[in-house]
Amino acid sequence: MQLRSLGYRTDLIFARFHGQVTDLDEAVAVANPRSPAHYFGNLLVFRQPPRSGDRLRWEALFAQHIGRPPVTPHRLFGWDVPAQGHAEMTEFLEAGYRLEENLVMAAPRLHAPPALNTRAEFRPVSDTDEEWAQVLENQVASREDGYEEAPYRRFKASQLLGLRDMCRAGLGLWYGAFQDGKLVADLGVFSDGAGLLRYQSVGTAPAYRRQGLCGSLTFFAGEHAQKHFGAERLVIVADDHAQAKRVYASVGFEDAERQQLLLFRGG
Template sequence: MEIESLGFRTDLLLLSMGGSEVHDTGAYVVARTPANPGFWWGNFLLYRTPFAPGGAKRRIDDFRREFPEAQHVALGVDSTDGEVGVEDELTAAGLTVERSVVMTAQQVVQPQRPNEQSTFRFLSSDDDWEQMYHHNLACAEMEVDSAYEEFTRRKLVTNRARVDAGHGKWFGAFDGDRLQSSLGLIFDGNGLARFQSVLTSPEDRGRGLAGTLVHHASTYGLTRAKTLVIVADPDYLAIRIYRAVGFTDAETQLQFIVPPA
């Protein structure tokens, strides 16, 4: 299965490693995660071409047919240039366009103001991973309800399984035994390593933790891979942190969402 987008290529790799089903129908690729049906980007369709006139409705219908129980719609386009197609039709169909920056690095530099107070290490114990669950909830950008708690718990189980299977590592910054910042780094075995979920607890922001942790994990990652990949929101401050340690913009990743009603 040929996927041009480095962002989606590594997304599908991570899903496959976590037990998701990935199937190429020819017209589109189906990514399905039965263990976590509320995971939008574990249950989506990836198309190979931008939206043509009339395509929004057809693609939403495809999604509804593939995922009849889903409360969301999630569609991707396998491109690198950010070309959407008929954007006015997408808006009329209720689709929100999300553009992310796919960034890469073959070498990294230390942040200008590294954090020297915290301890940076792998997550290892049951307590570390249980803290990770609560850490994810504390960093949520949305209202945390029972459905989001269940989604977070299931995603945590999958992430730990990837680490336990030897596919990567999860890193944390700690004040004593308290988790402050975290991220994952997963390897494809062929020279690529993909970052996952760079998070810092609200009370610990502004201390240089994220930049120091990204540099720490990158230094480790480049002992096992040639190219590091991270996907960032172009409008969020974290992208400046990644650029400061040596990541450069490589592609634009396109995702289209109709959230649950």
């Protein structure tokens, strides 16, 4: 099954490396037995949006191909409809599912932001434990509100081990902005090997925000990664947050599609 959505197609860059991707004809099953609680590592992406009466069948497919409680404590369903087809979600929502929406933005190339930061040094992070430890600290410091530090640190430490392995395998590069002698912003860019590049985990330390670091690093990483991988299109996925959207738009990203998912937490 060839996925059409830029969001899901580039999600599979990570899914294929860390887990298993299985074509079920009507859906793609993504499973990561090593991290069964990771949402985007364990989900079903259907060819069509949900219709009335789909819930029990979809749940049975999830249990069969992804997992069930207590090992897999959630259920997550997406659908490969970039043009935002009509979805009948009432029975899912009434059963306790929550609708999640992400904004997928894309660009053939980027340009410098209006407020280009010229003070920081922008470069790929070196493959040393010291610099990757700085990446972890920055990712934890720049986490969104609502996440407790200790469990978030454990999650990020595990995630970054996998992303570092992907960089070592030649699938991506991690970039940092270094200022005042330390890493203060970072992100990753990964290739699908077929012309697409996907950004991952953009984070700026709270004390260094509003200095143009995020936009400048996004621009630098895009230019560098395109030259390195020879890619034709850059993709970034974010929740529909006004500030993030403005930053990405400032370097040339445009709205491409909206990614919808139904999430049930707790089994």
